[in-house]
Amino acid sequence: LEDRVVIIDIYGFGLAVNILPSSALVKKIGQECSLFCHLAVRENSLELYGFDTAEELKFFEILISISGIGPKGAMNILTQANPETIRQAVIQNNSDYLVKIAGLGKKTANKLIMELKDTITDDERGCLLEDEETISALKSLGFTLKESCSALEKIKDKNISVEEKIKIALRDLGNR
The missing domain is CATH 1.10.150.20 (5' to 3' exonuclease, C-terminal subdomain)
Structure with a gap:
């Protein structure tokens, strides 16, 4: 039509x-x-x-x-x-x-x-505000906000560079 x-x-x-x-x-x-x-x-x-x-x-x-x-x-x-x-x-x-x-x-x-x-969890809200640049990069690679936040939660050292966070998150997301 x-x-x-x-x-x-x-x-x-x-x-x-x-x-x-x-x-x-x-x-x-x-x-x-x-x-x-x-x-x-x-x-x-x-x-x-x-x-x-x-x-x-x-x-x-x-x-x-x-x-x-x-x-x-x-x-x-x-x-x-x-x-x-x-x-x-x-x-x-x-x-x-x-x-x-x-x-x-x-x-x-x-x-x-x-x-x-009301539909957005506190974890997602906090994750996006903390790691906006990293999440933006992961989203451009096709990952959702939920997947990205889940991978970033597992990173212990929060003081590493955005590039390092992306590498670690990609390793985690690749193992799923």
């Missing part, structure tokens, strides 16, 4: 599912696939939203629970920033970054920060 909607054939019954442009499903045309889905029920329509991971689905559901953000707005937010990036903005109270995301005003960005603060 369009670049954000795919038709999924379930035993000859086609379902239109809204997906993120970054979805791995885009590359699986004609192949078997599985999605984590949310059914949005409206007065005169039913719409399916599909995600590659349970984390994306959970984040989508948190976003749509915030007053002023509907399913289309949540998809727009997740198209422009992944959950990890948004979580970092929340930890840093960076509403300016969230405002740059299309469809979010200052008020909604602040609401988003307030709602999401």
